Amino acid sequence: MHRQTEIKYEMKLLSSLVKVFQDETPVYRPECQVLSALWGETVSFQVAYTGDFFMRERLAVQVVSPIAEHVRVRTVEQVPVGRATNRIVDDNYLKTTSGLYPDLLRDLKDGKAIVCSNQWRSLWVDVEVTEEIEAGEYEIEVQLVKEGKVVCSVVQKLTVYAVTLPKQTIMHTEWMHADCLADYYQVEVFSEEHWQILENYFHEYVKRGCNMMLTPLFTSPLDTAIGLERTTTQLIEVEVKDGEYYFGFDKMKRWVDLCKKCGIEYFEMSHLFSQWGAKYAPKVVAMVDGREEKIFGWHTPAVGEYTRFLESFLPQLIAKLREWEIADVTYFHISDEPREEDLESYKAAKESLGNMLDGFHTFDALSSYEFYRHGLIDKPIPGNNEIEEFLEHGLTDMWIYYCTGQFYEVSNRFMSMPSARNRIYGLQLYKYDIIGILHWGYNFYNSQFSIEHINPYEVTDADNAFPAGDPFLVYPGADGFPEESIRMMVHYEALTDLRALELLESLTSKEHVMEVIEGELAEPLTFKKYPKSDMYLITLRNRINREIAKYTSKK
Structure with a gap:
C-alpha cells in the first residue's frame, strides 16, 4: 500500500x-x-x-x-x-x-x-x-x-x-438554435417541455449581455447541407386552401412574449432565403388538404411561387409586429454569408420583395462591400477582418461579426486563443462606435451542415469542422438549464468594459477615453493591431473605474 x-x-x-x-x-x-x-x-x-x-x-x-x-x-x-x-x-x-x-x-x-x-x-x-x-x-x-x-x-x-454601470447600448445577438435544444433534450418542438427549456436559456442569454433574439419564422436556413434539412422549428402555422395561403401567429406571439418577459429588446426575423446566396426558399411546412407537407425548401427557387407566398405572408407578419409593438425593434435577414459571386441571386431575391420591407432594417453577415454599394442591404455586417473596407468608405453605425473565418490577427474566442483576445473586443467596439455584434453559434449542437446531432460535451468543433469554441458558448446542462463557458464570461467582461468606457465618455469626452486606451501604446488600436497582454486589459479597466469614480464625485 x-x-x-x-x-x-x-x-x-x-x-x-x-x-x-x-x-x-x-x-x-x-x-x-x-x-x-x-x-x-x-x-x-x-x-x-x-x-x-x-x-x-x-x-x-x-x-x-x-x-x-x-x-x-x-x-x-x-x-x-x-x-x-x-x-x-x-x-x-x-x-x-x-x-x-x-x-x-x-x-x-x-x-x-x-x-x-x-x-x-x-x-x-x-x-x-x-x-x-x-x-x-x-x-x-x-x-x-x-x-x-x-x-x-x-x-x-x-x-x-x-x-x-449604465445599461448596455450595443445590440448583441448570438444565434439561438431552438431545434438544437429540442434535439439534444429529446423533447417535441414547442412542447411545454421545450418552452420551459427555451425560457431557461433565454434568461441566461440576457444575463450575459445578449439582447436580440433570432426568431424562427420558419426553420432557419442556416448551416444545412443542400438537399438535407434540420429539425422543423417553425413558429408560423401555414395552411394552403384552394391555392391560397393562410397563417397562424399564436406560437410566434408566445415566443415574442417570452422574449419580452426574459428581457429581450430586439428581434431578428430568420432568413427569408437560403444561406450562401439566396438561391432557394427556406423549408416551410404547411397543412395541405389536412396533411402536413413541405411546400418550400431546396426543391423550390427563391423567386417564383415562393414570391407569391411572401406577398401574402409578409404584410400579415408586419401587421402583427406593429400590433405587438415591436416593429421598431425588428430587423430582417435576406440570406446569410453571400459571396461576391452570389450578387445576382441575392439581388434577385431582394428585388422579389419589392417594397414589402420598407421601413425595416435589413442586415446580413457578408464579406463584400459590393452588396452595400448596390443598395441591396441596409446594414451590412462584415467580419472583423474585413470591416476596414466599409469604414474606409465612410460607413457609420456599423455592425460586425466573427466566426470560424476570422482566425488570423483579429479578435475571436476559440478555445485555443488566450482570453485577452476575446476581451479586447470591447475596446475595439468602443473605438469604432459599433452599434451591433452578431455571432452564429450560441448553442449549435450539430455537425457542420447539420448532417448529424452531436454531444457538445464530447464534440466541441462541429465534428472537426471549426476550431473548438466557435459553434457554441453554452453547454446543455442535464437539468434543462445551460452551463456557461470561460468564453461566455470573458465575452461578457468585454461588454461591461464597453459600458464602462461609454460611462467615462459621458463624464469627459471620446478624446479623453481614447487617450486613456491608446496613450501607452506604440500604435493606435485597430481590429488587427491591439495589446496582447492580460495586464493591459486589467490595468486599463481599473484605471477607467477610478476615473469614473473621480469624475462622478466632482458632480
Whole structure:
C-alpha cells in the first residue's frame, strides 16, 4: 500500500483571463490581481489548485468574505478539443494541438471540488456586484477544506465603487438554435417541455449581455447541407386552401412574449432565403388538404411561387409586429454569408420583395462591400477582418461579426486563443462606435451542415469542422438549464468594459477615453493591431473605474 506522510496542497490566485491546463503550472501575476468593479456587473477571478497525494480527493470549497452571499464558485472543467485551429495561425494562440482545454464552468457538487494528484485545475469565482454592496475594499478568501481543516487558501481583494454601470447600448445577438435544444433534450418542438427549456436559456442569454433574439419564422436556413434539412422549428402555422395561403401567429406571439418577459429588446426575423446566396426558399411546412407537407425548401427557387407566398405572408407578419409593438425593434435577414459571386441571386431575391420591407432594417453577415454599394442591404455586417473596407468608405453605425473565418490577427474566442483576445473586443467596439455584434453559434449542437446531432460535451468543433469554441458558448446542462463557458464570461467582461468606457465618455469626452486606451501604446488600436497582454486589459479597466469614480464625485 502507498503511504505518504505529508500531502502538499497549493493554490494560486489568477485573473479571469488565464486558462489553466492540467499539465502546466500557472504563474501567479500580482500585476493582474488588482480587481475593481462598478455596481451592476459581475466580476470574475480564478483560483488554481493542486495536490501531490496518491489518489484524487474531493475537498470542500469555502468562501469567507463580508460579501460571501454575492459570490458564486464554479469549477473549470476540461473538454476535448479535436480541431484547435484553422490551417493558418498567427503568433497569438495558446496551443494549436488537439487535447483537453479548460472551458466548461460547472457549479460545485455538494460544495466540493475534485483535487487531482499533480494536476492543476481551477475554480472560477464570480462576484455579482449589486448596490447592496457599499463602496469600499473587500477581501474574498477562497479555502480548500479537508475534514474541517483549511489545507490552503488565497485572498482576492476587490474594490467596489459607488457608481452604477449604465445599461448596455450595443445590440448583441448570438444565434439561438431552438431545434438544437429540442434535439439534444429529446423533447417535441414547442412542447411545454421545450418552452420551459427555451425560457431557461433565454434568461441566461440576457444575463450575459445578449439582447436580440433570432426568431424562427420558419426553420432557419442556416448551416444545412443542400438537399438535407434540420429539425422543423417553425413558429408560423401555414395552411394552403384552394391555392391560397393562410397563417397562424399564436406560437410566434408566445415566443415574442417570452422574449419580452426574459428581457429581450430586439428581434431578428430568420432568413427569408437560403444561406450562401439566396438561391432557394427556406423549408416551410404547411397543412395541405389536412396533411402536413413541405411546400418550400431546396426543391423550390427563391423567386417564383415562393414570391407569391411572401406577398401574402409578409404584410400579415408586419401587421402583427406593429400590433405587438415591436416593429421598431425588428430587423430582417435576406440570406446569410453571400459571396461576391452570389450578387445576382441575392439581388434577385431582394428585388422579389419589392417594397414589402420598407421601413425595416435589413442586415446580413457578408464579406463584400459590393452588396452595400448596390443598395441591396441596409446594414451590412462584415467580419472583423474585413470591416476596414466599409469604414474606409465612410460607413457609420456599423455592425460586425466573427466566426470560424476570422482566425488570423483579429479578435475571436476559440478555445485555443488566450482570453485577452476575446476581451479586447470591447475596446475595439468602443473605438469604432459599433452599434451591433452578431455571432452564429450560441448553442449549435450539430455537425457542420447539420448532417448529424452531436454531444457538445464530447464534440466541441462541429465534428472537426471549426476550431473548438466557435459553434457554441453554452453547454446543455442535464437539468434543462445551460452551463456557461470561460468564453461566455470573458465575452461578457468585454461588454461591461464597453459600458464602462461609454460611462467615462459621458463624464469627459471620446478624446479623453481614447487617450486613456491608446496613450501607452506604440500604435493606435485597430481590429488587427491591439495589446496582447492580460495586464493591459486589467490595468486599463481599473484605471477607467477610478476615473469614473473621480469624475462622478466632482458632480
